[in-house]
Amino acid sequence: MSSKNEVQDFKTKEPCTHKARGIDVAELKAQCLHCDLNAVCHPPSLDVKELESLDQWFPTRRRLQRGETLFNLGEPFNALYAVRSGFFKTLVPNDSQRDQVTGFLMTGEILGMDGIGGGRHACRAVALEVSEVCLMPYGNVDEIATSFPTLHAHLNRLMSQRIVQDQAAFQILANMRSESRLAAFIVDLGKRFSRLGYSPNTFVLRMTREEIGSYLGLSLETVSRLFSRFQEDGLVDVQTRHLQITNPEGLADIASGRPAH
Amino acid sequence: MSSKNEVQDFKTKEPCTHKARGIDVAELKAQCLHCDLNAVCHPPSLDVKELESLDQWFPTRRRLQRGETLFNLGEPFNALYAVRSGFFKTLVPNDSQRDQVTGFLMTGEILGMDGIGGGRHACRAVALEVSEVCLMPYGNVDEIATSFPTLHAHLNRLMSQRIVQDQAAFQILANMRSESRLAAFIVDLGKRFSRLGYSPNTFVLRMTREEIGSYLGLSLETVSRLFSRFQEDGLVDVQTRHLQITNPEGLADIASGRPAH
């Protein structure tokens, strides 16, 4: 189904968003000990010895081409995925209608938590660029919990944070107008990039206008118009996918629902 | 602040939604062993002996009057709450604007999971009628996890299900029109009532039009108009708060985004 897309290679024209991490493709065995995603996957309290023994649990990585599917809706759930590099979207295939994009995930974020409850994935995850994920077999998570209680508590914290994030997104969708939605979306992306050590104000959009629109409940035309308007108002500088926030405060104001008109 | 509201007693005029559970107010010590919420709080695999020892962990209950706040936004998080009886709303106080309702919770559902991640509650929970909750001190949850791994896995499952639910709500908000939103809301309420052993097609709305509107991202007038229209179309029978679904299939069709026009 997506075999066509997988062939497309991603042109590396981006200015700053994703530095090469120098990962050897042959090296499939993960080493949590030296992984720079440590802070995400594990609580800070784990010491070196514990991390070393953890390496028995998280052995595999997987590399995906642009457009490739990591897991599908309805697929049996048996692992969580930590995004090591790259960019993903999650979507729910809406029969007959266009697919609904339910989220975007970048380096350092966890994919697949929706599957824990029902034993099956509740959405489809697709790579938006060449990406690499770290597999955490979930059958083991229970066992891990007993050996590393703090690790399990950490997973709980991650899931709870996710719930809070969803709530926030929910709120934006429920009572913000289109301009606030898009502004909030841009600000949020910036925050997440800055957490990775990149600039919060200059980055490359990995997704199309249509995907943004689907995610925000807007038509792709509205998204395009808003980008143009933001540019006119001196809030951002957009060159198709390349985005620079030139007036972060103004954008944040709009995001919080205080329109200037 | 809510001391005024607490005095109001709730008139028990409802036809079918909440049978009296005959709970003795003096009996504050919870007994998970004989609790009819067993299936919610605990995995099915726990045997009687395990349940007995669990009673050391979940000792307290709390009774709330209508309008009373269970916990507030920003309050330190230290317990999860299982709704034993009654009805709650969660909301985020939007400074200056009207509050945003983020959810409604009924008997058998878990309140407070948003607080696990940040250590503070991310919303406010208010009782919409006389309600009773079961306190689960969260400091203990970690300890419980080690003694009862299946219990902790159960909590994970609950949180994951919550994430999936939120995603679904997100989707409805993102690309459904008002009529589909309200229809989906009604159908969802019915499902949840039926899980409690009540009719999925006849129940009492515990919340105002404004609260429904806030939750669905609609104005209260739109909600009211939609109820009227659904009634005209023979889908439901509404007497202010008393609701009966007269055409479940038709309502479900609208909920899923297949409008008849």
Add this chain to the structure above:
DNA sequence: CGGCCCGTTGATTCGTCTCAAAGAGTGTGG
């Protein structure tokens, strides 16, 4: 070069919000 996907912009239509007023239900105090 031609085809295709993506993005932009314009004209029009339709849905929902806002403002407004009046009716219904409930609790309060004389």
Add this chain to the structure above:
DNA sequence: CCACACTCTTTGAGACGAATCAACGGGCCG
């Protein structure tokens, strides 16, 4: 017990925002 106040609900008229339909330009690939 009734009048009053208050909140919640219903319904209408008008304004505004976003979707839709449509056309065109640009970049990328075969």
